[in-house]
Amino acid sequence: MEHPPEPLARLITAVRLAGANPAAGPPDHSELLLDPLALRRWVEQQCAGVRRVRVAGTLDRRLVFVECGEGRWVVADLSGQPHDSRAWPAWARDTVVLDEPASWLSLADVHEPGVDRLSRPGVLLAALYHPETFPLPRFPLGISTVARAARETLLGTVTLADMQLGLTLDGLVARVEADRPDVLGVSATFGQYDLLIQLLESIYAQNDLPLIVVGGSLAARVERVLLDRFPALLVARAGGEATISALLAHWHGDRTLDEVPGLGFIGAPRGGGLTVGRRRTAKPVTRDVTADVVPELDLRPATFDHHGVAQLETSRGCTSYCSFCPRDHKGSWAGAGTGQLPWLLGELAAVFDRYPQVSRTLYLVDEEFLGRGPDAPGRALRLAGLLRGAGFGWESSCRVDQVVDPGRDLGWHVERAEMWRMLVAWGLRRMLFGVESGVDSVLDRFAKGTTGEQNVLAVRTLSTLGVPTRFTYITFDPLMTLDELKATHAFQGRTDLLLAPRPDLPAAEVARGVRDSSFVATASVGRPFYQGISYLLVGMECLIGAAYTRQVQHAGLAGAVTPSMGRVEARYADWRIGAVAGWAQRWVDRHFALDYTFKSLEKVLDGDPRRQVREARSVLKDASYTVLGDLIIEVDAQPLCHDPAAEATLDARIWQQVEKRLTLLRGELATTVHDLLPALDREHAELLTVEYRRWSAASGWTLINAADSCAS
Numbered sequence: 033m034e035h036p037p038e039p040l041a042r043l044i045t046a047v048r049l050a051g052a053n054p055a056a057g058p059p060d061h062s063e064l065l066l067d068p069l070a071l072r073r074w075v076e077q078q079c080a081g082v083r084r085v086r087v088a089g090t091l092d093r094r095l096v097f098v099e100c101g102e103g104r105w106v107v108a109d110l111s112g113q114p115h116d117s118r119a120w121p122a123w124a125r126d127t128v129v130l131d132e133p134a135s136w137l138s139l140a141d142v143h144e145p146g147v148d149r150l151s152r153p154g155v156l157l158a159a160l161y162h163p164e165t166f167p168l169p170r171f172p173l174g175i176s177t178v179a180r181a182a183r184e185t186l187l188g189t190v191t192l193a194d195m196q197l198g199l200t201l202d203g204l205v206a207r208v209e210a211d212r213p214d215v216l217g218v219s220a221t222f223g224q225y226d227l228l229i230q231l232l233e234s235i236y237a238q239n240d241l242p243l244i245v246v247g248g249s250l251a252a253r254v255e256r257v258l259l260d261r262f263p264a265l266l267v268a269r270a271g272g273e274a275t276i277s278a279l280l281a282h283w284h285g286d287r288t289l290d291e292v293p294g295l296g297f298i299g300a301p302r303g304g305g306l307t308v309g310r311r312r313t314a315k316p317v318t319r320d321v322t323a324d325v326v327p328e329l330d331l332r333p334a335t336f337d338h339h340g341v342a343q344l345e346t347s348r349g350c351t352s353y354c355s356f357c358p359r360d361h362k363g364s365w366a367g368a369g370t371g372q373l374p375w376l377l378g379e380l381a382a383v384f385d386r387y388p389q390v391s392r393t394l395y396l397v398d399e400e401f402l403g404r405g406p407d408a409p410g411r412a413l414r415l416a417g418l419l420r421g422a423g424f425g426w427e428s429s430c431r432v433d434q435v436v437d438p439g440r441d442l443g444w445h446v447e448r449a450e451m452w453r454m455l456v457a458w459g460l461r462r463m464l465f466g467v468e469s470g471v472d473s474v475l476d477r478f479a480k481g482t483t484g485e486q487n488v489l490a491v492r493t494l495s496t497l498g499v500p501t502r503f504t505y506i507t508f509d510p511l512m513t514l515d516e517l518k519a520t521h522a523f524q525g526r527t528d529l530l531l532a533p534r535p536d537l538p539a540a541e542v543a544r545g546v547r548d549s550s551f552v553a554t555a556s557v558g559r560p561f562y563q564g565i566s567y568l569l570v571g572m573e574c575l576i577g578a579a580y581t582r583q584v585q586h587a588g589l590a591g592a593v594t595p596s597m598g599r600v601e602a603r604y605a606d607w608r609i610g611a612v613a614g615w616a617q618r619w620v621d622r623h624f625a626l627d628y629t630f631k632s633l634e635k636v637l638d639g640d641p642r643r644q645v646r647e648a649r650s651v652l653k654d655a656s657y658t659v660l661g662d663l664i665i666e667v668d669a670q671p672l673c674h675d676p677a678a679e680a681t682l683d684a685r686i687w688q689q690v691e692k693r694l695t696l697l698r699g700e701l702a703t704t705v706h707d708l709l710p711a712l713d714r715e716h717a718e719l720l721t722v723e724y725r726r727w728s729a730a731s732g733w734t735l736i737n738a739a740d741s742c743a744s
């Protein structure tokens with residue numbers, strides 16, 4: 033007979049000590065430990081519903097309380113670590129009195145105020161989702177790390193709801209109405225403003241309101257708009273972990289809202305009355321930057337059931353301050369601790385084991401994976417070693433200057449080249465680099481801290497080393513000139529950046545070769561650079577709070593605020609480029625869901641099917657690059673003077689061009705998808721078929737989220 037894993041063996045011992053006699057082992061060992069509510073229900077069943085049960089703590093140290101007599105409880109730390117090794121909260125010192133603190137299992141007096149703390153508040157953490165925009169889910173890292181922080185307090189219960197996993201907005205509203213949580217936390221990101229507003233309006237229309245806190249990248253950007261509309265709302269401005277812990281203490285009256293870090297809210301005036309509240313931000317977050325970033329894994333199995341991908345973070349913040357990237361809520365780069373990583377990887381591996389068809393790949397959603405400092409390469413290699421040891425491939429993001437830095441000598445570049453090769457050997461599947469432009473004047477405007485030549489050398493180095501890459505590139509920005517747009521198009525089409533991999537070439541030869549024109553001429557594979565760009569025709573998003581947005585405002589080009597994307601609308605200094613950028617965005621949006629499906633399939637597949645999906649994406653990229661060239665020709669033929677007739681003329685000519693390209697693309701993609709489907713398993717093939725049909729049936733050129741504006 034197979035023995036249950038140790039935590040479950042401990043659980044059964046604890047239940048027996050409480051006087052119950054578990055008839056059989058738990059139904060699904062691994063899921064029971066992942067989900068505290070399921071764990072509590074199972075224990076309650078074993079106790080025939082006559083004993084009170086509470087489950088607290090995080091996945092690595094689940095704490096089970098089973099009542100066994102008047103005021104007497106069995107308390108079990110399922111990790112097997114002694115109770116006195118836990119950092120118990122202050123309230124527990126008087127309310128949970130353990131007989132055997134040096135053991136993982138103890139009888140205890142748990143006083144009613146302690147039981148109350150273990151029971152309330154009921155917290156529901158919800159993540160929003162637009163399935164028509166993002167067909168495949170990603171593990172909800174935000175609410176899962178916040179759940180861990182909440183559970184660390186041992187206060188109340190925490191459940192998670194993710195709209196990616198089949199829950200509709202109406203379903204979420206109904207769940208709030210049925211569950212009546214004391215605290216509702218909502219995570220909202222760009223593009224989800226409409227969902228957020230609908231949800232908040234529905235919840236605030238209910239009686240018996242929970243404390244509602246909204247977090248995520250969108251909430252931080254549109255705090256003012258949200259608080260004006262929902263004065264009782266709380267807005268978490270930073271990562272959310274410190275905020276939720278303090279908010280739970282606030283719920284029990286241990287803290288005032290002013291003492292909750294990173295919280296924006298409207299403070300009620302003293303003495304009540306009709307005075308308009310003042311928008312307040314409580315104390316800043318003082319985050320332990322070396323703390324591990326560890327999520328709870330309640331939703332991991334369901335994410336896989338919905339073909340989702342696994343995400344983790346190994347650092348937060350960035351080493352730079354690009355002008356288009358608002359930094360206030362993100363902060364400077366700090367590597368998270370790795371102490372918990374081996375345990376976490378083991379837990380993840382156990383979940384992956386149940387889904388053998390899912391690629392064992394982790395997506396490290398760090399803004400900048402490497403960071404600065406002399407130990408940056410060592411840290412990266414240690415992380416890669418841990419991931420490799422647990423049998424995972426991985427992907428992440430980092431800056432180009434982690435590959436080529438004009439301020440560094442040959443020795444530094446050789447060391448970096450060796451590091452990149454080692455990272456690939458140890459499971460790096462792909463690294464995303466934010467190139468953003470190949471044109472120096474544009475890079476200056478973006479405050480990227482890089483040059484076009486540096487980008488050229490970095491792309492050559494990475495391709496020669498055989499590092500699988502993705503690049504991001506901002507093709508249009510409102511302040512750009514036509515010459516810059518032409519230079520951008522030329523840069524994207526260069527065939528001397530992506531070079532043939534040379535696995536045996538010594539690192540020093542690589543560092544020298546990429547600067548040598550004859551080496552480059554020999555090594556070029558004729559593949560244009562745009563094939564390495566993730567989304568080709570994207571334009572600058574003028575995000576609220578970004579330095580670039582202020583440049584646009586100073587130039588008198590700023591327009592309405594668009595809360596759905598946390599951004600400010602902007603006109604283009606050259607109206608013709610604005611017209612092209614608008615049509616390019618329509619082009620991107622027309623293909624977005626299909627392209628995203630290709631990209632998501634690529635993430636969960638390995639081997640030949642993955643290669644074929646990449647080739648399918650390249651058909652879209654070829655078409656996008658060709659469209660850009662067509663549109664630049666149209667702009668060149670259009671005089672700069674601007675009036676409605678000129679605008680209508682250019683618009684009509686652009687429309688003809690994109691329609692012509694779309695007709696060609698339809699034919700090419702029909703063949704591509706037809707050839708690709710047999711290479712996929714049934715579920716992935718069905719998913720692609722649905723998205724392809726949706727794409728084929730689409731007509732018109734609408735923008736995603738075009739309907740959201742400040743006025744909504």
Ligand code: SF4
Binds near residue numbers: 350352399400431466
């Ligand atoms: S755009 Fe990328 S590199 Fe620049 S500040 Fe933001 S995260 Fe850092």
